[in-house]
Amino acid sequence: MRTKLVIYQVFTRTFGNKNLTKREYGSLTENGAGKMSDFDKDVLRHIHDLGVTHLWYTGVIRHATCTDYSAFGIPTQNPRVVKGRAGSPYAITDYYDIDPDIAVDVDARMAEFEALIARTHAEGMKVIIDFVPNHVARQYKSIAKPEGVEDLGEGDDTGKHFDPQNNFYYCPGEQLDLSGVVENVYAHDAEAYHEYPAKCTGNDRFDSHPQQNDWYETIKLNYGVDYCDAGGRSYHYHPVPSTWKKMTDILLFWAAKGVDGFRCDMAEMVPHEFWAHATQQVKEHYPAMIFIGEVYDPNQYRLYVASGFDYLYDKVGMYDCVRGVICDECPASSITQEWQKVDDIRDHMLYFLENHDEQRIASDFFAANPWKAIPSMIVSALLQQNPVMVYAGQEFGEKGMDKEGFSGCDGRSTIFDYWSTEAIYKGFFNRKALTTDEKKLSLVYQGLLRFCNREKAVREGLTFDLMYVNNQSHRFNPNKQYVFMRKADNDVLLVVANFDSERVNINVTIPSHAFDFLGLSEQTVEMTDLLSGYTKQVALRRDGQVAVDVEGNYGRIYKFVLKK
Structure with missing residues (x-):
């Protein structure tokens, strides 16, 4: 029987956090953090009862943070190159490690993750985690890599801006200049950060002077593309670049843990040739593995599908369209044009109304009313056979209007700060606090998501x-x-x-x-x-x-x- 994917995204660090202090720029000690253990049998069963087939745990792999875990042998990070006190889950510091914030026993964090996979599977759902292939944290250093694995950058020739076998891009003879970056309030006592030679920044900034709006806390990975070649960019894929091998091995490492899928961050910033190489190797060993790509250029959709991606975010098409309809910026009839543009690859397009990057529907920056999402949710869930995704708290009308710290009050639920999410806390851990309207809203979401696989006409019609x-x-x-x-x-x-x-x-x-x-x-x-x-x-x-x-x-x- 065909299954229509219903994906539920959780931000693991905040999901189960029951500490309601919510101090702006608060530390881990002050504001607390959710743990993998918060996803117990009851919580997982509740999620599954929504109609969910796949649970996407965001922020699982260890990333840069201002919290000191050196007592556990984990290298500290300079706050000047960390966004938020908790840090961005997309500034990875060790691809082979689990983030210590989400572990009850830091020393047993990998065992806790393996147990989480087992619990999720036992409740009838598959596990998706993030794979962040384009960039890493500036102070990347693996302490958990398997024996015999060479670390990223370990064999690089730092005297060259580009070499096909380097893992990073460098600015030889130049010190990293962070003068264009506004100092974070929690970093004023931190030592100056020194990086020599400067590594190039994650958003394809190939000089030593990243600015405030750059991904200054990250460094770009080198997949054999010289972006600054005199004749324009050039490609060096033979022999196979070192980064290809190392990143494919990372995918295989997590696949062996029992992970069922990868949501691949900024996939289009990594050459499609790598994806063809990596997805083929992974699927040879794990044929059921799924790859979800964050690709924003519709002109490249088919190229990335052909390179092994099972699903792509339909952001600039369907998401932008239905947001426009909700906000009275375009007619409902424009939805037709959006699905028709990708009709030849419609089963590969993943529909969503919220995720960690986008504003909450109930926020003042979007619709200011969670019920305005329901017509769009009906369309997103029922229009085609393709996957649909919900972000935790969406079904309870989470507003995302907190001023948490680094992220500020922007209508989004923070991924940078230690925080708790009110709608999730009430919906999963204090249900008596839910209003009648919130309960009614969640039941509508449950109905729509359950129809995805209960109704054959939706699932495969x-x-x-x-x-x-x-x-x-x-x-x-x-x-x-x-x-x-x-x-x-x-x-x-x-x-x-x-x-x-x-x-x-x-x-x-x-x-x-x-x-x-x-x-x-x-x-x-x-x-x-x-x-x-x-x-x-x-x-x-x-x-x-x-x-x-x-x-x-x-x-x-x-x-x-x-x-x-």
Whole structure:
């Protein structure tokens, strides 16, 4: 049986944190941190009951932090090259290690992660972790690498800006200059940071003077591409670059731990030739392994799919589109154009409304109302067979309006600071504190996510977009309503998403073409709305209309079974 992926992203460090101090720029001692052990049987079962198939643990691999773990043999990091007191999970300091913040027993952190994988699998879900291939923390040093493994940069010729077998890019004869970076408030007592020769910065900055808006805390990995060649960039893939071998070995290391998939950070900043090499090697040993790529250039989507990626973020297409619809910046009918642009690779596109990079829907910077996401969630979850993702707390209406420290009040849940997330704390650890509205919202999310695999028409059915014939229909507003059908065997869904804040009574036209494409026949059917249980009799006719009454910021998912 085909499975439609339903991914639940958690930020591991904050998810289970029950310390509600929330002191701005607070330390680990003051604000606390969630642990891997917080994902116990009950929590995992709750997540699985949402309809989740894959759990993405963000921030698992050890990264730069201002917290001193030297008593456990972990190298300290200079706060001047750390973003936030807790640090960014995308500034990796050891690809072979587990972040100590999320361990109860720091010395047993890898065993705790292995136990987390086992618990997650036991509750019927697969495990995804981040793979950060483009850059590492400035003070990267592996203390957990297997015996015989050469560390990144260990064999580099630091006298060259570029060498195909170097792991990093250098500025020979130059000291790293951080004068363009604003000093963090928690770093004023730190020693000056010295780096000689300067390594080039993670966001493709190939000089020694990173600025405030650069990824100044990271250094760029070298996959055999000379970005500063006199004739433009040049490629040096034969013999296979050292970085290719080392990074593929890291993937295989985590795959051997039982990880089921990798979400690959900024995948398009790493040459597709490497991905073809690495994904092939990993899948030879672990055929079921999935790779999810963060790729923002639609012109490269197909190239990265061909290079071994199973799924790609649909950020600049579907996410930006539905955000625009929610915020009254574009019509609901524009959703059609977005899925059509990638129709040839539609099963590879991952839909989402929130993640660690994006603003919370309920924040003042986005919609200021979590219910405004429901029509988009209906579309994202039910339109196609492709994966859908939810960010923890989204289902309870997390606002993301805290001023945590480094990240400030920006409508996002911090990934840089020690913090607790109110909606997650209430939803998983103090449910009596949930409001009636929050409980109702979470039940709607649960229903939609469960439909993804409970309904065969959603899981593996055909899709027919009804917008082209309803754009000019009487009593239908293409700016505010989006309609489509799904069908598998004799099960049919008529889905209506209403982006209007007001309740509407509309007529949905089902064209003759839909009857032909889906194999429908004219007959009277009993339609049941899966969201409400409401049932009504409808006469299906070619080019006929179905009257629909739908609440504001909501939808109808009418299911009916064709008579043979």
